[in-house]
Amino acid sequence: MKNIRILGIDPGYAIVGFGVVDYDGRTFTPVEYGAVLTEAHTPFTKRLNDIHTDIEFIFDKFHPDCMAIEKLFFTTNQKTAIDVAQARGITVLSAAKRGVPVYEYTPLQVKSAVVGYGKAEKQQVMEMTKNLLGLACIPRPDDAADALAIAICHGHTIRWTEL
Numbered sequence: 001m002k003n004i005r006i007l008g009i010d011p012g013y014a015i016v017g018f019g020v021v022d023y024d025g026r027t028f029t030p031v032e033y034g035a036v037l038t039e040a041h042t043p044f045t046k047r048l049n050d051i052h053t054d055i056e057f058i059f060d061k062f063h064p065d066c067m068a069i070e071k072l073f074f075t076t077n078q079k080t081a082i083d084v085a086q087a088r089g090i091t092v093l094s095a096a097k098r099g100v101p102v103y104e105y106t107p108l109q110v111k112s113a114v115v116g117y118g119k120a121e122k123q124q125v126m127e128m129t130k131n132l133l134g135l136a137c138i139p140r141p142d143d144a145a146d147a148l149a150i151a152i153c154h155g156h157t158i159r160w161t162e163l
Contacts, residue, residue, distance in 0.1 A: 007064035008151030011088035017143025023155040068154035113153035
């Protein structure tokens with residue numbers, strides 16, 4: 001069975017979580033994870049540029065076969081939603097420039113795929129992510145753990161005949 005490299009992204013503009021995993025249809029192997037951080041009180045356009053630079057580096061370094069990203073869902077703060085959407089767009093553009101397919105998942109889909117229960121608590125998802133990847137501890141920051149969970153969700157969701 002073909003091994004694929006999945007880049008998971010937890011979108012944001014202060015913190016963009018990322019997780020890179022290899023998946024062979026049975027086993028997930030962590031490659032790298034972390035977060036792109038931008039400083040508060042920095043002009044927003046600079047923050048977007050910093051995210052772009054770091055995401056481009058991640059794509060160039062790890063050459064993912066596909067990208068899985070969390071769908072945006074905001075009910076209260078529209079300004080935050082718009083800012084996160086702009087940062088998310090930069091990440092999606094980096095994938096599109098390289099012809100890397102992008103897949104979107106809701107938090108419910110991620111929880112169901114990782115834990116088996118769509119209303120799982122965040123701690124349950126992080127613990128299961130750690131276990132599925134054979135890690136000694138839960139990935140930090142939380143955004144990196146979320147990105148890895150999104151990548152795992154994609155691995156559990158893809159149709160291998162499409163590859």
